[in-house]
Amino acid sequence: MNIPFVSFEKMHDEIRDEIYGKFQEVYEKNWFIQGTELELFEKEFAQYSNVKECVGVGNGLDAIFLALKALGVGKGDEVILPGNTFIATALAVTYTGAVPVFAEPDIRTYNMDGRGLEEAYTDNTKAVIPVHLYGQPADMDAVMDFASRHQLYVVEDCAQAHGAEYKGKKTGTFGNAGCFSFYPGKNLGALGDGGAVITNDKRIADKVRALGNYGFRKKYDCQYLGHNSRLDEVQAGFLRVKLKYLDKYNAYRNRVAKRYLQEIKNPRLTLPQTAADRTHVWHIFAVLCEERDRLQSYLADRGVMTVCHYPIPIYEQEAYRFLESGKYPVTKRIASQELSLPMYYGITDEEIGYIIRLLNEF
Ligand SMILES: *Cc1c(COP(=O)(O)O)cnc(C)c1O
Secondary structure (H helix, E strand, C coil): CCECCCCCHHHHHHCHHHHHHHHHHHHHHCCCCCCHHHHHHHHHHHHHHCCCEEEEECCHHHHHHHHHHHCCCCCCCEEEEECCCCHHHHHHHHHHCCEEEEECCCCCCCCCCCCCHHHHCCCCEEEECCECHHHCCCCHHHHHHHHHHHCCEEEEECCCCCCCEECCEECCCCCCEEEEECCCCCCCCCCCCCEEEEECCHHHHHHHHHHCECCEEECCEECCCCCECCCCHHHHHHHHHHHCCHHHHHHHHHHHHHHHHHHCCCCCEECCCCCCCECCCCCCEEEEECCHHHHHHHHHHCCECCECCCCCCHHHCHHHCCCCCCCCHHHHHHHHHEEEECCCCCCCHHHHHHHHHHHHHC
């Protein structure tokens, strides 16, 4: 049996007519940037998240970068983020001129839980980026407590957590801004690149919108040294179609995760834990295994594709050699032991059963 790590086949089969129709609609309108599809997507995604404002941007990296810029984060500042996140979280900080500082995650949830934040704090700390990694919200009470104690901005990286909730509230709605990626493989994915910033603060939304559009206050009236980072009409239209089904896709992922959690029984594997006050949208189903590389090739030899998220911690990346950084044993352990199992809308019961059987025989 051959099982990919991720597949769009069933998802895109089911919405083929709607997607083709949407493309045709935009094509006939001949309006491709900053039109009604974007306006409506922004309104619908804000509604879905229960916030006042949403600004579509070019991708998730830009969403974080522009949100930090809009808050005035820059040279001389430090921004705290989890050591085990995807590289883009750190790049967004670096591009503002600020310095990324790492905090260790909780080994059970793989997420920020408040510990490690005080150690990472200095007089230069300006903001903290909780990342709702793998689809589970970080401990937002702990993060918000820490931030308010030190008067820090909070920019949430929600690139893996579309629809996930912490104590009944959607991720991205706790801090000053929530940043999303719509890269195709995310829980809500476009058919290309895309991103968004959500916020309840109209001034932040206005500034992110201006910064993503050359810094224009209005056309050809340039208020800031801006960038070009926009969500185009075609992608916004596709996202409007897919947003309607996001909860259904997430529910499917939850059923897959439930089977993995109930039926994988191998003492060599450590299964992920979900804290009681959160919902998990399972962007990634991450297990830990001391023999991770052997497990990965064992599965590959039997047709099951897996991925490591992420094999090299940011502070060990060649591009970040200039960073002075400490030691992060939890981050390091995740980098060397984490393996992500196939997880997507449409993976069949038979396929899940096959993967579970292989894992239990490992
Ligand atoms: C995907 C991702 C990003 C970057 O999003 P892009 O749209 O690929 O730029 C940022 N942070 C995390 C945690 C991600 O998973």
